[in-house]
Amino acid sequence: METQGCDPQVLQFRMNRLNMVVYAPGRTTKYPSSPPDKGLRYHYLGGGNEVGNVGIVLEDPSSNRMLLDYGLAPTKPPRYPDEAPYVSDAIITHSHIDHLGMVPWLASNHNTKLHATELTAAISEMMWYDCHKVSSIERYPLPWDKRDIDIALSAWNTHKFNSPWEQNDWKMELHRAGHIPGAAMLHVDTGSKKVLFSGDFDTRDSQLVLGAKPVKTDVLFVEGTYGGRDHPSKEEENLRFIKRISEVVERGGTALVPAFANGRTQDVVMLLHKHLPHLEVHVDGMGKRVAKLQMEHPETLRDPAALEDAWRWSRRVSSKSDRKKALAADVIVSTSGMLDGGPSIWYLNRLRHDPKNALLLTGYQAKNTGGRRLLEENRIPIFGNLTSIDLEIDQYSFSTHAGHSEIVQFAKDCEAEDVVIYHSDPSIARPPLAKALEENGHNVHVPENGISGILE
Numbered sequence: 001m002e003t004q005g006c007d008p009q010v011l012q013f014r015m016n017r018l019n020m021v022v023y024a025p026g027r028t029t030k031y032p033s034s035p036p037d038k039g040l041r042y043h044y045l046g047g048g049n050e051v052g053n054v055g056i057v058l059e060d061p062s063s064n065r066m067l068l069d070y071g072l073a074p075t076k077p078p079r080y081p082d083e084a085p086y087v088s089d090a091i092i093t094h095s096h097i098d099h100l101g102m103v104p105w106l107a108s109n110h111n112t113k114l115h116a117t118e119l120t121a122a123i124s125e126m127m128w129y130d131c132h133k134v135s136s137i138e139r140y141p142l143p144w145d146k147r148d149i150d151i152a153l154s155a156w157n158t159h160k161f162n163s164p165w166e167q168n169d170w171k172m173e174l175h176r177a178g179h180i181p182g183a184a185m186l187h188v189d190t191g192s193k194k195v196l197f198s199g200d201f202d203t204r205d206s207q208l209v210l211g212a213k214p215v216k217t218d219v220l221f222v223e224g225t226y227g228g229r230d231h232p233s234k235e236e237e238n239l240r241f242i243k244r245i246s247e248v249v250e251r252g253g254t255a256l257v258p259a260f261a262n263g264r265t266q267d268v269v270m271l272l273h274k275h276l277p278h279l280e281v282h283v284d285g286m287g288k289r290v291a292k293l294q295m296e297h298p299e300t301l302r303d304p305a306a307l308e309d310a311w312r313w314s315r316r317v318s319s320k321s322d323r324k325k326a327l328a329a330d331v332i333v334s335t336s337g338m339l340d341g342g343p344s345i346w347y348l349n350r351l352r353h354d355p356k357n358a359l360l361l362t363g364y365q366a367k368n369t370g371g372r373r374l375l376e377e378n379r380i381p382i383f384g385n386l387t388s389i390d391l392e393i394d395q396y397s398f399s400t401h402a403g404h405s406e407i408v409q410f411a412k413d414c415e416a417e418d419v420v421i422y423h424s425d426p427s428i429a430r431p432p433l434a435k436a437l438e439e440n441g442h443n444v445h446v447p448e449n450g451i452s453g454i455l456e
């Protein structure tokens, strides 16, 4: 940006308009400047009373301080957490963008050491480049650039599950969180209190990973995405999906299955391989590279051989001619999962003319995404043109977040005295979850972003 000869006030005004997320490290943070007098302070930079966009600071009276996750919410426009204060160490639970999207800023501005499992660190690079690409295409501001990615990549310290390390006076340990391969819960023993952060978690097994197991703790910070809602039975939902795929193939159609790259794509391919091995399944999008990294870290997988077999069996699309060939496949699994760009839009545009084909959505479709628009209005923007789609459309619940009952049972099994609910919609999901947890005798806390709480 040209700055010479510009009135500073005008410049500031322009910067505010151009970029709502110009942080001035150390100067614009609203985090308290001194440690708590007593107890343990928690402070949500984001993710306290919303889904995603997570950043949680934990600090004790001796100024031992850490940050758990630093993401952004990939909504339109994206939501960013408050500016993080200086932290020497940050622990990143998993490689979804709502948990690590702001990490390059952190590493670059505060020289923060980053801790995660090896797989989370390995996948981070592609998530950050993809986030950078999307923000350039959609012209959303991002307070970090590609140079900051390099700094963040060199800041990783990786840890295995269940192998503790010391951080100042605290003992830290990662536990399996279910959810996606490499996802961790963090257990912190401060000497006076034991604290467990669930990250995004699921106690149910998926094709890819085993479910999270409870850890005894004093305080549980638990994600409440599905507060008040229970999932349909996994077996029944899987069968419903398999049955529908079979019907589409039997009538001579191709099923287009949009799926998120990190977790869902591999889960769906494994499910198809297990139940419909006679089909021809083509896989496209970033999920191919994620699968490769997952297979390089078999310790994170429930059944590494099952993923390898399914992957070898599927056909990966890697060129334009592969993409054309895939149009004759039985099933195409492709990003983006919410039909926002990516190859899935290209496929939909080609497949939409034949009513024998079908579109099977495999996850939640957020507001302002192509998938949501399709569900609500039967129309979707394709290469700039709002296009009506007459295909059969169905949606399946393949979530790998714990449902209401699983969260309540988990808190009970952890024997947590205090439970802090976060990563949760404050008007719909959180109230019924808070109620159920209170009825079980836990002290329930419902944080707000930007307001500190003290655990005594």
Ligand SMILES: [Zn+2]
Pocket (backbone or CB within 6 Å): 051, 052, 096, 098, 099, 200, 423
């Ligand atoms: Zn999340």
Ligand SMILES: [Zn+2]
Pocket (backbone or CB within 6 Å): 094, 096, 179, 200
């Ligand atoms: Zn996640």
